[in-house]
Amino acid sequence: MTITLDPAPNPALPPSRAARLKVLTRDTHEGVDRSIMSAASFADKEHYARFLTVQYLFHRDIAALYEAPSLQALLPGLAERQRLRLIEADLTDLGLNLPTADGSPRFSEQAVDVPTALGWLYVAEGSSMGAALLRKEVAKIGLSDSHGARHLAPAPEGPAAHWRSFTAALEAVELDETAEPRVAAGANAAFARVQALVDDHIA
Numbered sequence: 001m002t003i004t005l006d007p008a009p010n011p012a013l014p015p016s017r018a019a020r021l022k023v024l025t026r027d028t029h030e031g032v033d034r035s036i037m038s039a040a041s042f043a044d045k046e047h048y049a050r051f052l053t054v055q056y057l058f059h060r061d062i063a064a065l066y067e068a069p070s071l072q073a074l075l076p077g078l079a080e081r082q083r084l085r086l087i088e089a090d091l092t093d094l095g096l097n098l099p100t101a102d103g104s105p106r107f108s109e110q111a112v113d114v115p116t117a118l119g120w121l122y123v124a125e126g127s128s129m130g131a132a133l134l135r136k137e138v139a140k141i142g143l144s145d146s147h148g149a150r151h152l153a154p155a156p157e158g159p160a161a162h163w164r165s166f167t168a169a170l171e172a173v174e175l176d177e178t179a180e181p182r183v184a185a186g187a188n189a190a191f192a193r194v195q196a197l198v199d200d201h202i203a
Contacts, residue, residue, distance in 0.1 A: 016167075016171055017167075017170055017171050017173075017180075017183065018122065018167040018170055018171065020184070021119070021122050021183065021184060021187050024184040024187070024188070025123070025184070025187045025188050025191055028188050028191035028192055028195065029123075029191055031191075031195055032191055032194050032195050032198060033130075035195060035198045035199070035202065035203055036051065036054075036198060036202065039198075039202045039203055041202060042134065042137035042138055042140070042141065043141075044141055045094060045141055045142075045143075045148075047202075048094075048138060048141060048143070048148075049091075049094060049096055050201050050202045051202060052087060052090055052091055052094070052096070053099045053197075053201045054194065054197040054198055054201050054202060055083075055087050055151065056084070056087045056088070056091065056098065056099050057099055057101055057197050057201075058124075058190075058193060058194055058197060059082070059083055059084040059087055059124070060084060060101055060105050061105045061106040061107065061193065062105070062106065062107055062120050062121070062124055062190075063082060063084045063105060063107075064105060064107045064108050064109045064112070065078075065107050065112065065117050065120060065121055066078055066079050066081060066082035067079060067082075067109050068107075068109045068112045068117070069109075070112055070114060071112065071114065071117055071118075071121070074114070074169065074172075074173050075121070075166070075169045075170070075173075076169060077165070078121075081125065081166070083124075083151045086150040086151035086153075087150075087151045089150050089151075090148050090149060090150050090151055093143075093147050093148040093150075094148055099201075106120075106193070107120070113182065113186075114173075114175075114179075115175055115179040115180070115182035115183045115186065116182050116183070116185065116186035116189075117186065118170060118173065118183050118186065119182070119183045119184060119185065119186020119187035119188070119189070119190060120186050120187065120189070120190040121166075121170075122170065122183070122186075122187050122190075123187050123190035123191055123194070124190070125163065125166045126163070128154075128155070128159055128162060128163065129159055129160075129163050131152040131153075131154065131159065132154070132159060134149075134152050135149060135152045135153075135154075138152065
């Protein structure tokens with residue numbers, strides 16, 4: 001997938017960074033959602049295991065971002081937001097081995113482009129807002145916040161407050177105009193990565 005972004009300011013876009021990203025990633029985001037739901041990913045544990053595989057491989061890709069000092073300095077509490085270990089526990093609950101990854105993770109702590117990383121984190125953290133609906137679906141197949149669906153459990157303060165604290169920190173990061181397009185490009189690349197994983201493991 002090739003995504004071209006106009007680096008020039010667009011007065012039609014919303015003023016906040018998170019709102020702009022929502023607009024600029026709408027097509028790729030909606031494509032991912034359609035692919036996951038049309039594949040009946042929560043119909044039974046076998047289908048859900050495929051969804052978990054996608055989750056594991058995506059969060060493995062971005063695990064280093066949560067540990068990167070440059071990003072932790074900009075986004076308070078970032079390390080505590082990482083869900084890879086919870087996904088691993090979910091796989092263990094279901095008696096599954098960790099999925100085999102093709103190649104190294106997309107990111108390492110030593111080489112982080114902050115604007116690009118912010119876009120990927122926007123996608124990862126935004127998925128927590130849709131977890132409430134998914135929790136209801138997995139409950140129908142006998143999974144819960146303490147068994148098999150740990151990574152879908154809401155933060156103690158609630159998903160909305162958890163998301164607001166992230167977007168407030170995201171908004172506070174100072175970037176020049178030349179860096180802003182890299183945030184959106186990163187977010188679209190993250191959705192494209194999820195779509196590729198869905199195509200490989202679910203669709």
